[in-house]
Amino acid sequence: MANDLPPKKNAKDYVRDDKAKAFWLTSLYVGNVSGSFSDDVRRTFIINLFSSVGVIFTLPLGVAALFEEEYVLGFCLLMVALLYTANHVYLRRTHNHVLSGKFVIYPLYILMIFLIYSGGVKGTGHVWIYCVPAVALFLQGLKRGLIELALFTLALIIVLYFTNNHFADFGYDPALKSRILFSLMVVIFLSAIYEYCMSRFNHELKATSIELECLAYMDTLTALLNRRGIMQRLEKSTYQSFHLLLADVDFFKRVNDEYGHDAGDYALKELSRMIQQSLPEKGLAARWGGEEFLLAVCDCTKSDAFDLAELIRQEIEDHEFVYLDHKFRMTLSVGVATMNESTPLHDAITLADDRLYSAKRAGRNQVRAR
Numbered sequence: 001m002a003n004d005l006p007p008k009k010n011a012k013d014y015v016r017d018d019k020a021k022a023f024w025l026t027s028l029y030v031g032n033v034s035g036s037f038s039d040d041v042r043r044t045f046i047i048n049l050f051s052s053v054g055v056i057f058t059l060p061l062g063v064a065a066l067f068e069e070e071y072v073l074g075f076c077l078l079m080v081a082l083l084y085t086a087n088h089v090y091l092r093r094t095h096n097h098v099l100s101g102k103f104v105i106y107p108l109y110i111l112m113i114f115l116i117y118s119g120g121v122k123g124t125g126h127v128w129i130y131c132v133p134a135v136a137l138f139l140q141g142l143k144r145g146l147i148e149l150a151l152f153t154l155a156l157i158i159v160l161y162f163t164n165n166h167f168a169d170f171g172y173d174p175a176l177k178s179r180i181l182f183s184l185m186v187v188i189f190l191s192a193i194y195e196y197c198m199s200r201f202n203h204e205l206k207a208t209s210i211e212l213e214c215l216a217y218m219d220t221l222t223a224l225l226n227r228r229g230i231m232q233r234l235e236k237s238t239y240q241s242f243h244l245l246l247a248d249v250d251f252f253k254r255v256n257d258e259y260g261h262d263a264g265d266y267a268l269k270e271l272s273r274m275i276q277q278s279l280p281e282k283g284l285a286a287r288w289g290g291e292e293f294l295l296a297v298c299d300c301t302k303s304d305a306f307d308l309a310e311l312i313r314q315e316i317e318d319h320e321f322v323y324l325d326h327k328f329r330m331t332l333s334v335g336v337a338t339m340n341e342s343t344p345l346h347d348a349i350t351l352a353d354d355r356l357y358s359a360k361r362a363g364r365n366q367v368r369a370r
């Protein structure tokens, strides 16, 4: 049985595999290799594939046409191959998939019209037009793609029926013209259904991912950031220094015990609203835990931060909470600390927590900044 197992890889094999993988990824994604398969990365990847497939087909067909002494056709195919190669380079340099997509689709329309007009190599030109709908709808989107495909079909009708094209030279039945048009319309219709389903699916996926992100970073009861949400913002913050206010409701258990859990929930929402209202423009507020809130303020002195904590504490002390026929009051204890070069974020949070509990021990309903 042991002989059936694949040979064990050593470290060098893994490094080689990784290099090969990186090479293919960098080539296909034209250097746009990010961790996520975002819409931009996906479009860059697919447009690069369209360009590469375009070169793979047009280059040998162009050379073959030259050998067959179809010089105009050969020249056109080689020009398209050159254009798609240049597009690959452009995409690699700029990652501008919007413009790059146009470099793919418009030459494709022109080439197809030319193939229908000239008949291509030995009258086979028309077999290539069925790749147009999928490419047009992907690159231009459903609405614009359908408009362009309608214009493309119109151009084909004109070329097929109203020009001195080379169709008759190959001995085709005249009915082939209408069959080409009808089958193209069927492919357009099927590609449009596919594109519609894909864009709806993508749209719903995006909406769900936004919703999930909100759930991951927001507290659903109070609509404030949650602990993960504020930590993410603070860790990413470019501010060298900011002040943290850690506030905890005093004897909140009593509200639940005396008036019920719903009254407790109402009080938390009302408290969050009041905190949010008092917050300066660039400040952040989060529900840190059950009845604990973390506020972060910047562009002010520590004394300003202390005054803000005192203002919030006073407002809450003065506020009468009314839930159904219950009226009650609540107070807050607050610990203030500063995050700066000498006190990193996690140390500042611990400091604010220590100060909060020293405010609790000192009798609650007060702010401590040292």
Ligand SMILES: Nc1nc2c(ncn2[C@@H]2O[C@H](COP(=O)(O)OP(=O)(O)OP(=O)(O)O)[C@@H](O)[C@H]2O)c(=O)[nH]1
Pocket (backbone or CB within 6 Å): 221, 248, 249, 250, 251, 252, 253, 254, 256, 260, 261, 262, 263, 264, 265, 268, 289, 290, 291, 360, 364
């Ligand atoms: N209604 C409601 N209650 C909550 C929620 N989260 C936590 N709590 C309650 O908050 C209370 C916190 O109680 P304690 O930790 O004893 O603190 P406290 O009563 O505020 O007392 P001190 O902090 O010592 O002043 C508990 O009864 C929890 O059930 C919530 O989302 N809704």
